[in-house]
Amino acid sequence: MVASSASVFLPLYLYPSLRRNPNPHRHSPFLSRIKSSRLITVSSLGNSGDPGGSGSGGWWVSPNWLSSLARSLSAQGDDSGIPVANARLEDVSDLLGRALFLPLYKWMLEYGPVYRLAAGPRDFVIVSDPATAKHVLQSYGSKYAKGLVSEVSQFLFGSGFAIAEGQLWTVRRRAVLPSLHIKFLSVMVNKVFCRCALRLVEKLRPYAINGASVNMEEKFSQLTLDVIDLSLFNYNFDSLTSDSPVIDAVYTALTFCHTGRHVDLLRKIIPRQIKAEKAVTIIRETVEELIAKCKEIVDAEGEQINGEDYVNDSDPSILRFLLATRDEDSSALAKAQEEVDNVLGGKFPTYDDVKELKYLTRCIHESMRLYPHPPVLIRRALVADVLPRNFKINAGEDIMISVYNIHRSPEVWDGAEDFMPERFDLEGPVPNETNTNFRFIPFSGGPRKCVGDQFALLEAIIALTIFLQNLNFELVPDQKIGMTTGATIHATNVGFFGHYYKLFLHFLNLIA
Numbered sequence: 475m476v477a478s479s480a481s482v483f484l485p486l487y488l489y490p491s492l493r494r495n496p497n498p499h500r501h502s503p504f505l506s507r508i509k510s511s512r513l514i515t516v517s518s519l520g521n522s523g524d525p526g527g528s529g530s531g532g533w534w535v536s537p538n539w540l541s542s543l544a545r546s547l548s549a550q551g552d553d554s555g556i557p558v559a560n561a562r563l564e565d566v567s568d569l570l571g572r573a574l575f576l577p578l579y580k581w582m583l584e585y586g587p588v589y590r591l592a593a594g595p596r597d598f599v600i601v602s603d604p605a606t607a608k609h610v611l612q613s614y615g616s617k618y619a620k621g622l623v624s625e626v627s628q629f630l631f632g633s634g635f636a637i638a639e640g641q642l643w644t645v646r647r648r649a650v651l652p653s654l655h656i657k658f659l660s661v662m663v664n665k666v667f668c669r670c671a672l673r674l675v676e677k678l679r680p681y682a683i684n685g686a687s688v689n690m691e692e693k694f695s696q697l698t699l700d701v702i703d704l705s706l707f708n709y710n711f712d713s714l715t716s717d718s719p720v721i722d723a724v725y726t727a728l729t730f731c732h733t734g735r736h737v738d739l740l741r742k743i744i745p746r747q748i749k750a751e752k753a754v755t756i757i758r759e760t761v762e763e764l765i766a767k768c769k770e771i772v773d774a775e776g777e778q779i780n781g782e783d784y785v786n787d788s789d790p791s792i793l794r795f796l797l798a799t800r801d802e803d804s805s806a807l808a809k810a811q812e813e814v815d816n817v818l819g820g821k822f823p824t825y826d827d828v829k830e831l832k833y834l835t836r837c838i839h840e841s842m843r844l845y846p847h848p849p850v851l852i853r854r855a856l857v858a859d860v861l862p863r864n865f866k867i868n869a870g871e872d873i874m875i876s877v878y879n880i881h882r883s884p885e886v887w888d889g890a891e892d893f894m895p896e897r898f899d900l901e902g903p904v905p906n907e908t909n910t911n912f913r914f915i916p917f918s919g920g921p922r923k924c925v926g927d928q929f930a931l932l933e934a935i936i937a938l939t940i941f942l943q944n945l946n947f948e949l950v951p952d953q954k955i956g957m958t959t960g961a962t963i964h965a966t967n968v969g970f971f972g973h974y975y976k977l978f979l980h981f982l983n984l985i986a
């Protein structure tokens with residue numbers, strides 16, 4: 475029998491940033507009104523002395539202009555049947571400046587699982603209902619496209635796979651899928667996942683010995699970058715032990731993408747834009763170099779892979795997690811740690827061991843349910859459509875599927891806010907969009923579902939296993955940990971407060 479002491483985890487996140495963009499298909503009279511009026515900017519919304527108040531104190535527009543606008547729009551013959559959310563200024567500053575998904579959740583409770591939101595000169599239909607999400611995600615290509623996400627990410631990714639549409643995307647998806655086959659993943663476990671996780675444990679060991687606290691969000695991000703670089707490109711950025719110009723460039727580009735101010739003419743003048751341009755050049759050059767290197771290896775090896783080795787695209791999984799903050803989460807991780815000790819008895823995890831780490835795997839799923847890494851998915855209607863609840867959608871309309879809302883909706887889950895790994899049957903299949911009927915969609919669903927889901931889940935399981943074998947984590951008390959949106963979800967207050975943990979060495983007590 476094995477006994478152990480404990481600590482805990484939860485997720486990290488990645489997702490596209492949003493940017494408003496005029497919809498040419500609807501409401502053009504209002505658009506031109508908005509463009510010509512001196513509207514307050516998003517950043518000034520957050521610094522208001524009178525948010526949502528009477529309109530005194532220097533506001534150029536009524537504090538409730540969004541709601542008025544939305545109502546005027548629906549009065550103009552909107553027969554969609556979709557309720558319009560009454561957005562106030564303070565909500566909108568949250569929406570655009572901070573954790574995008576939090577006001578969306580509030581409005582779901584008020585207006586139901588499908589509602590319309592006027593976010594400045596653009597309106598979105600927000601979807602928080604599994605059946606509607608399924609309809610939209612599965613109709614990619616025939617009725618829906620990526621739309622806005624592709625437009626705003628072009629600066630960073632060009633016509634890269636994740637944002638490409640049409641034939642270009644089809645060809646790339648067919649080419650990439652086979653490369654994430656099971657044979658590749660099983661090799662990754664030992665060669666990359668274990669290696670990178672152990673390297674991080676070694677970095678953390680002095681903290682555990684000295685009782686110093688550590689910002690774990692930062693460490694997990696570095697670990698992920700290392701894993702991706704080494705596994706996908708066979709390239710060692712070693713971001714855990716050195717400052718890499720490429721990693722710097724990635725951060726710079728992503729931050730710039732989040733703020734979303736890319737006006738072509740200004741790129742050569744404004745220092746921040748010049749810096750972002752340089753960062754993108756570094757990334758492109760590095761990636762081109764890596765691709766050339768990979769091509770050489772493939773040509774030299776000429777390896778053939780059997781069809782049955784390929785990862786099934788409809789399988790689910792997950793990436794990684796943060797340390798949890800609540801009592802029930804701590805006890806869940808203590809249980810996961812006990813499972814790790816029992817199953818492995820201190821040896822390194824292998825690909826086959828992962829099947830036995832059932833509880834730990836469900837902890838990861840549960841953390842992905844509560845903290846989905848892209849909390850929203852964006853689509854644009856290619857044609858007019860009718861959604862499952864009989865709501866009508868016009869061609870060109872933007873839809874935001876709130877994964878966060880679906881995952882936390884009291885209509886969808888019992889005890890939606892609670893961390894309960896056992897809600898996913900330990901003996902059943904790992905949850906995915908298919909076997910939960912789109913109630914659980916951390917990796918999206920339909921044709922544009924994540925291709926790295928298996929990779930991500932394996933990485934998370936192996937990393938967490940190795941951490942739990944070696945370390946105990948205890949959250950430094952009284953930290954204000956919040957969430958915000960960027961190119962990835964971030965914890966707020968990190969840097970001074972937030973996500974600091976005290977580490978302790980974990981001793982495996984083998985009792986005969």
Ligand code: HEM
Nearest residue numbers: 636792793794847851916917918922923924925926929930
């Ligand atoms: C926890 C980790 C991850 C999460 C939560 C995640 C989530 C997602 C989601 C939600 C999408 C679909 C977006 C949409 O429907 O608009 C997506 C797409 C994609 N993901 Fe992931 N992902 C993760 C890790 C990975 C990894 C490790 C890889 C590569 C090994 C990867 C590669 C991709 C690619 C290439 C696409 C685009 C697929 C397409 O457009 O056809 N992801 N991811």
